[in-house]
Amino acid sequence: MRTMTLQAPSGACKIALGESIGNLKGYCGGADKIVAITDSNVRRLHGEKLGGMESIAMEPGEAHKTLETAEAIYARLLELEADRSSFIVGVGGGIVCDVAGFVASTYMRGVRFGFVPTTLLAQVDASVGGKNGINFRGYKNIIGTIRQPEFCICDFSLLGTLPKEELRNGFAEAVKTAAIGDASLFSFLEGNWDSAFALQRAAIEKVVHDSLQVKMRIVSADEGEKGQRMKLNFGHTIGHAIEKAAGIPHGEAISIGMVAAANLSRKKAGLDAKEAQGLEKLLKEIGLPTHLGAKKAEVLEAIRKDKKRYGAKIRMILLERIGSARMADVGLGEMEGVVNDMC
């Protein structure tokens, strides 16, 4: 077991890599009442590992990441007489962590909370960094706060039940993190993604550890996303729009978004053609899509509604080279060209 601590203005988060979910209670600081927030899939697969802890299961899926779900959880917390001294644990993928983090940050003006991410995507990305969010009227993560969980337990044994498609989603975020901030992790992925994909312990631990190190470095310097934290959005501006317009999984959508952003980076940020091709090749090998067939108009409409839009410009993240990213404001007109090339 390895631990790392993320220090940020809204709090500190202890990340326990290779810890077992069985030791969860020991992380909750002696709280009288611990309530797990999870979804019905995760409860079925891992519920018994919660050792009789009270749990609230939401319906799985992005469509349930809503204020209605948050309200149902608030109501259940009140029934359970959860109070300010209670502790909330989000046990699940990125959606569960988003909802649990939002509820914990707003119930009684904020109670203590931690996460046990059960997907690779949540382990390498979504559960760490303190952002939470709820969708509202078709806008993704438009309501939320930024607040650090007290801990994040990455139990690699939980990944064994994941479908391959879900595992690929996690690899998309690991590739993203390597591309913006760690060229050596990128090389490791090029040479060893298949060992990590097979969940060989040393390989998967390296992928999660190194990805989180990049993320921690960025978040601790810019928790509120005023500057460099936006780099973590590489592939996400177009990716979120694709996710919404085409209804495909997050990892697949940002895979396409990264390739589109890399092509724009060649024109606007001096990214070498070989490196752009290397990114596309790695994503393809992992089995992730790199182009979108259709839905041009819907993708553009979703980009227009992005919360990273400032007036007529969209803030995009471009690669200068593998391991180094920067921000650029791109006009909505130019974005149309990018979307055309992608489809």
Added chain:
Amino acid sequence: MRTMTLQAPSGACKIALGESIGNLKGYCGGADKIVAITDSNVRRLHGEKLGGMESIAMEPGEAHKTLETAEAIYARLLELEADRSSFIVGVGGGIVCDVAGFVASTYMRGVRFGFVPTTLLAQVDASVGGKNGINFRGYKNIIGTIRQPEFCICDFSLLGTLPKEELRNGFAEAVKTAAIGDASLFSFLEGNWDSAFALQRAAIEKVVHDSLQVKMRIVSADEGEKGQRMKLNFGHTIGHAIEKAAGIPHGEAISIGMVAAANLSRKKAGLDAKEAQGLEKLLKEIGLPTHLGAKKAEVLEAIRKDKKRYGAKIRMILLERIGSARMADVGLGEMEGVVNDMC
């Protein structure tokens, strides 16, 4: 014009005493889009002072301090294309500030915001300190966050349109603040409350300034209400229960709650009988009620649902003497006696 700055972990708040609402835009840091959140009463009385600023008016009153209202405001902000660079200003009483603060703290994971409190209660208390809150299924302020507004403009000229009853609500909070933290303000109120009540400039400015100084001292030391910030709840544990059970205005309810808590303070915290009587006398002179006729069972039920309950105990604030308060955990059984004496 006098300014004071509240420094707290979640941010700094500049308080401008005697500033004019006409200078509001200058406080919004050059934001492209400023949106005022207000209520229909305030818009009717003071709307033209907003100088053509976009505004969203909620229905007035505690019954509308709900997630439904927050959702309607989120939807309107999206229609107005408010983004992360936009600025929200809450213009109204405590309810408007609570809702506006919550929306601003959760829309797009938090946008910049400030307040122009239009009631005395909001000027001396509700608009300062960073707490916001929404009622949910009969529980008061059960959903919310703690985040400082960037500014708070106390324009005394706005108080001229307040009904006497509403002005009395503000005096109840000023008396509370003096009772827990400023014996000299308490003496000033005993001798001069009528001048302040008549809105004579020097007197009202002293009441607001000195009340806010106590509040700022407490909030800057304990923003997250882990300890001494709870002192600001003097009169509020019972007061909130009365407000909910009897449906009377906040100030009247906490006036009764303060007298009940002072009587308990004589038994449990050594408060001198004369000082307890002095508190009751001042509240009566101002025209505030000091006893509740009925609704015993409803008040007790509401106390049981209080978010300051820890297991079988309620955290109460007791007075040691005028100007000094401390916390005490009081059993639910003992609270029954207090409620009996009060009715």
